[in-house]
Amino acid sequence: METKNSVKHPPSNSPKPLLLDQYPKKNFWDFSDIFQSQGFWYTNPHLEAARDILAHFESRDDDIFLASSIKTGTTWLKALCFSIIHGQKNVNVKVNEEEEEEDDPLVKNTPSSCVQTIENGVYMTNPTPDLSGMPSPRLFHTHFPYSALPDSIKNSECKIVYITRNPKDTMVSMWRFFNSVRTPEQGPYPFDKAFESFCDGLYPFGPFFDHVLEYWEVSLKKSDKILFLRYEEIKRDPKGLVKRLASFLGRPFVNEEEVEKVLWRCSLDRLKNLEVNKNGSTAVGLPTNSFYRHGVVGDWRNNFSHEMEERLDQISSMKLEKTGLDLNK
Template sequence: MENSSTEILDLSSLPQEKWWTDECLYQVGGFWLMPEVVQSVDRVIKQFKPLSSDIILASFPKTGTTWLKSLLFSIVHRSAKDRLAIESPHNLVPSLEMLVYAKPNQPLITNIPFSTNNQSCRIFSTHIPYQLLAETLNSSECRVVYVTRNPKGRPISMWHFVNKWHFVNKWKKAKEKPWPFEVAVDKFCNGTFPCGPYYDHVMGYKKLSMERPSKIFFVTYEELKNDPKTHVKKLAEFLGYPFEGKENVEEQVEEVVKSCSFEVLSNHKVNKSEESPNWFKVPYNSFFRKGAIGDHENYLCDETIERIDALTREKFHSCGFMYGI
């Protein structure tokens, strides 16, 4: 599989909406993308040919991606899980649109296949909606893991992340003001949000999981947080890397869960660093905030909670996905 040149999308031909100050999101296939990734998303769709042994971690931004990258890497490459102490999970499990296809005609970037007792495989991540990636994912027997998180926390996490990101990149020069929280909430509810609408993004993968449960492992952040050992074992079985042994299975699972816990990961030097990866100018430490459930209660008023809950009933509950409230 090699990158090849493709026709460059003309951004001026795409619908666009402002989401913060003068910055616009561009609509592709009904979803809003940041201008930095429009071309790379197009390259992923047109060029990526997944192998049957590939694992694709899909998610909406800020829904537990970093944690799942750590878990998947540790499950598949158990003998190399200590790499998480010295390398960011985002470097070990590269993003298709942010790293692998970030530039045209560059050599394909993959995570190094570490030596394990099992067959090595490649693990990639993506925030691309299933609706845009369906043909690509369905073209092989690759397995997909999708994680989602309570909708009421999405504008909060993104608000924190964007303000940290823009502080590093622009405020020092342009003296721009922070992204107002009420604007972040409004944009989330209206769907004009990076990779949004959120509800459509989640339901694309949720419907796939109901139609083809052997293809995709769909899990919520809350399920993982409340019972990590059970879900880690299920993940391992789904991926084809089950925990084995008559006596030490629980110890193996416990070791993976502990090494990938928020408390352990967030205290590694690499994840506390103020330095930024070369593929996205945001500090490594911005990928770790709280990792808690229910933090929205500290930010959202009753009126806003009801506004988001009403959307959740309409978009999730009406489709039989009883989640988010």
């Protein structure tokens, strides 16, 4: 998506990156500067990672990519997909059993370490990582919009699972998340300023609606490649949606017991009470416990004024008009 002031990513064979002063720049919530490229906003490390990914990443046909804007259910999706792909080996545990089984990888590893975000956990620390030794199927996550993905992902037979969420709950979740990593001296970022920033799309990987629509439109044309999920749908019908997810990933469940095991293992209550998710930090220094809160639908009602609700609903209606997508259900 091009905008008047957007700057294209350097081509994958470009020997030199664009200078930062060539990108439109804004400040994000006193955390860092963000830069606009092809209509979306990135931190400088994400711009550098994008350039390296475009230049070096080669997708395999059996790769699986999880994609999302920020704060739309990413951690839950990582846990579910990892458990479906890798967590069903040598498992003998009853649903709701209090004792945490030793062979469950999610007991000792966070979802973010099980499924690394490629621009953060992989390329941000090494511009040319050797991924050839990773066993198939390789499971990655990205916050990049579809337009920023390398052609090797778009043109291969790899699968993409995209998750999104009601924009009002997304905005509140984002506000609470970034407040959780602010210092006591900084204090909470003002909600009204955060709301304006969200509406204007001025945050990493924003704007929200442009991000969603890129994946939505491709999913309509290539339903065998992109599975488009809404967080609220999974909450309403977890068994049905997880079965659909497993079938899309080529790992259909054998029986209902397997479905129950995955849902229990990946439940928010269980994950946030595992020791591995209570302490420590991610590859980019964020505390692991900041990724777990309530995960409820409709929490925005505790924060939005009537005027805010009307404004974001108007933006949503305008952006999603005639697309067939409704994010307010």
